[in-house]
Amino acid sequence: MTAAPAARRVRRALLHLVLAVVAALYISPLVYMLLTSFKTREGAGSTEPQWIPSPATTGAYREILNSPDSPILTWFANSLIAATGHAVLVLLTAAPAAYALARLRFRGRSAIFTVVVATLFVPPVVLLIPNFLIVNELSWVDSLPAVIVPAAAGGFGVFFLRQFFLTLPGELEEAAELDGCNRWQIFTAIALPLARPALVTLFLLSFLTNWNDFLWPIYVLLSPDSLTLPAGLGNFQSANNIRYDLLMAGAVIASLPVILLYLAAQRWVIEGISRSGLKG
Amino acid sequence: MSVLTRSADLAGAATAAPAGAARRMRWWTPYAFLAPYLLLFAVFMVLPIGFGFWTSLHEWDISLPAKPFVGLEHYTELFDPASVDGSRFWMAMRATGVFTVASVPLLILLPLLVALLMNGRFRGRNVYRAVYFAPYVLGVAVVGFVWRYLLDGNIGLVDHYLGLDVQWTTDVPPAWIALVGVTVWWTLGLNAVIFLAGLQDIPRELYEAAMVDGAGPLARFRAVTLPGLRPVTVFVVNATILASANMFGQSYLITSGAPADQTKTAIYLIAETGLRQFDMGTASAMSFILAGFLMCASALVFGAFRDRSKP
Numbered sequence: 001m002t003a004a005p006a007a008r009r010v011r012r013a014l015l016h017l018v019l020a021v022v023a024a025l026y027i028s029p030l031v032y033m034l035l036t037s038f039k040t041r042e043g044a045g046s047t048e049p050q051w052i053p054s055p056a057t058t059g060a061y062r063e064i065l066n067s068p069d070s071p072i073l074t075w076f077a078n079s080l081i082a083a084t085g086h087a088v089l090v091l092l093t094a095a096p097a098a099y100a101l102a103r104l105r106f107r108g109r110s111a112i113f114t115v116v117v118a119t120l121f122v123p124p125v126v127l128l129i130p131n132f133l134i135v136n137e138l139s140w141v142d143s144l145p146a147v148i149v150p151a152a153a154g155g156f157g158v159f160f161l162r163q164f165f166l167t168l169p170g171e172l173e174e175a176a177e178l179d180g181c182n183r184w185q186i187f188t189a190i191a192l193p194l195a196r197p198a199l200v201t202l203f204l205l206s207f208l209t210n211w212n213d214f215l216w217p218i219y220v221l222l223s224p225d226s227l228t229l230p231a232g233l234g235n236f237q238s239a240n241n242i243r244y245d246l247l248m249a250g251a252v253i254a255s256l257p258v259i260l261l262y263l264a265a266q267r268w269v270i271e272g273i274s275r276s277g278l279k280g
Numbered sequence: 281m282s283v284l285t286r287s288a289d290l291a292g293a294a295t296a297a298p299a300g301a302a303r304r305m306r307w308w309t310p311y312a313f314l315a316p317y318l319l320l321f322a323v324f325m326v327l328p329i330g331f332g333f334w335t336s337l338h339e340w341d342i343s344l345p346a347k348p349f350v351g352l353e354h355y356t357e358l359f360d361p362a363s364v365d366g367s368r369f370w371m372a373m374r375a376t377g378v379f380t381v382a383s384v385p386l387l388i389l390l391p392l393l394v395a396l397l398m399n400g401r402f403r404g405r406n407v408y409r410a411v412y413f414a415p416y417v418l419g420v421a422v423v424g425f426v427w428r429y430l431l432d433g434n435i436g437l438v439d440h441y442l443g444l445d446v447q448w449t450t451d452v453p454p455a456w457i458a459l460v461g462v463t464v465w466w467t468l469g470l471n472a473v474i475f476l477a478g479l480q481d482i483p484r485e486l487y488e489a490a491m492v493d494g495a496g497p498l499a500r501f502r503a504v505t506l507p508g509l510r511p512v513t514v515f516v517v518n519a520t521i522l523a524s525a526n527m528f529g530q531s532y533l534i535t536s537g538a539p540a541d542q543t544k545t546a547i548y549l550i551a552e553t554g555l556r557q558f559d560m561g562t563a564s565a566m567s568f569i570l571a572g573f574l575m576c577a578s579a580l581v582f583g584a585f586r587d588r589s590k591p
Contacts, residue, residue: 016404019397023411026465030414032437033426047435097317106310112318119325121578123571125526125547129554129564130328130335136342153324158317183309212419214529215547219555230421234533244429251422262417266410269417273470274477 030255037061037249044245060249070246072253074225075232078144079211080257082228085148087206091199094157099187101158102165103173113162116155128216135220146220147228151210157202164198165191201272204265211258229254336564343558354565365553365562371541372549373570375531379545380524383460387520388513390464391471396505398472399479409476413469420466424533427462431534450538459530459543466530467523471516478512479505514585521577525570546570 032051036044037060039053044060064070100106101113131150132141140146168191176186192199217231227235233250262269336354338347360366398409415423430437431448439446448458486504495503528547531537537544544552546566554563 019408023408027411029426029430045435049437049440093317093320096313100310100313104310123574125550125567126332126571127328128567129560130332131324132555134328150324153320183305208417214420215551219551230419233421247425251425255418255422258417270413270473274473
């Protein structure tokens with residue numbers, strides 16, 4: 001009788017050991033990236049793997065921060081402006097539209113909603129060439145609006161927020177209406193505050209997606225000063241004949257904001273993505 | 281697509297809202313709420329779909345003023361594997377196909393396994409979940425650089441620890457193993473958390489009922505877990521096929537399409553053709569053919585997972 005709990009404890013400990021080892025292996029590429037960013041050029045290029053940088057140096061960071069070929073601070077600022085601007089634009093346009101589709105009754109409501117949802121099934125590849133031409137007509141090529149605006153046309157935000165607005169109880173709105181509030185006041189004073197969790201999640205997902213976007217910015221942004229961080233680092237790789245110490249330092253700088261955001265808001269991000277499903 | 285069915289249920293509830301809400305509203309109020317979004321939607325979603333097809337019917341170079349109408353010529357050329365564009369295109373489609381077929385099963389089975397493990401109650405569960413999900417919050421640029429380094433044929437850790445001398449970035453099939461492996465590492469956590477959410481939506485009573493009926497763990501998995509996961513699985517399979525068929529960054533950063541364009545995917549070729557060589561007519565035609573394949577794949581997935589117990 002006493003053997004059974006002991007055996008279970010051993011099994012539990014073994015399971016934990018296996019899980020911990022697998023998790024450590026899983027995360028090790030990112031650890032190696034971080035450690036390599038503090039190596040010398042020779043250390044990063046050594047054929048014998050070097051986990052602990054010896055000598056440890058911030059030389060790679062100083063080199064890419066000061067190199068005129070890689071205005072990495074400008075790229076960082078561009079990425080920050082683009083991702084924030086995109087996320088704000090998504091909220092400003094999707095929230096009122098989602099509210100109308102969820103809570104107001106009007107002609108054409110179901111038709112509009114059906115069309116928006118249908119575009120969620122359109123493979124985005126068909127938009128690539130024509131959106132480049134449209135952005136070109138607007139003279140946005142090589143400037144930040146090109147990476148801020150077009151992606152906000154996606155139906156995901158509207159779809160995601162509409163689901164949330166549908167769950168709000170109608171009584172609050174009716175009470176506000178009896179108090180003489182108009183629709184806009186009801187939306188801003190009652191619906192939006194209640195929707196804060198959904199709005200925060202949508203902001204985070206939009207920010208992350210835009211920050212990490214790669215295909216569109218490398219083709220639509222051209223001059224070194226207008227690039228976002230991933231696009232800039234992409235060029236940097238081909239231009240520098242693979243200096244892994246510099247590349248890893250650049251990768252760390254590009255990861256830092258999203259990793260911090262992830263650590264701070266991990267549950268919102270994971271739950272937002274897993275429940276909304278449609279992202280990714 | 282559980283999200284869609286769920287929202288359909290809720291739509292029924294919303295239309296039951298009192299008519300008083302509509303009475304005080306001016307007729308144009310809802311349209312004013314919708315206008316900003318619909319403007320974006322019209323310009324960057326509806327217009328490009330039509331405009332893209334229009335482009336595919338022309339010899340369209342952004343730098344040339346003349347854009348002669350050529351009808352379906354780009355399509356007939358692309359469907360002729362002996363033509364220059366056709367042979368490049370089908371090689372890229374083949375690369376997309378190879379990658380999709382190799383990556384999707386792994387990206388379904390491994391995340392399902394991880395989700396089943398994470399669904400148990402044990403200490404540190406959320407820490408493990410955060411670890412498996414972490415690579416996904418990084419962009420493909422970071423993921424591409426890190427793995428380019430780790431897979432380097434001379435100084436890479438992968439060769440070193442496996443005791444191999446494999447050129448992962450310039451040789452096939454190793455390049456396919458590398459691209460699939462990196463993608464699994466990068467996005468496994470995404471599918472795992474979606475499966476996990478699906479598992480947690482399965483009512484506990486179903487498991488209890490099955491236990492009362494004397495079902496063992498395997499029988500419970502087959503009778504309760506798998507059917508309960510079906511809507512989520514349809515969604516995950518579909519989204520994963522689309523994501524794999526649109527693979528770009530890994531190939532661009534890790535192999536640059538090497539060797540001899542064998543790992544250059546369709547979307548990579550479309551972007552290069554349209555946005556580097558500015559042959560936008562051909563590139564648009566390619567994107568519509570690719571989109572056609574993707575929509576057929578989606579239809580097959582929905583068909584394969586159709587609920588046969590319902591009429």
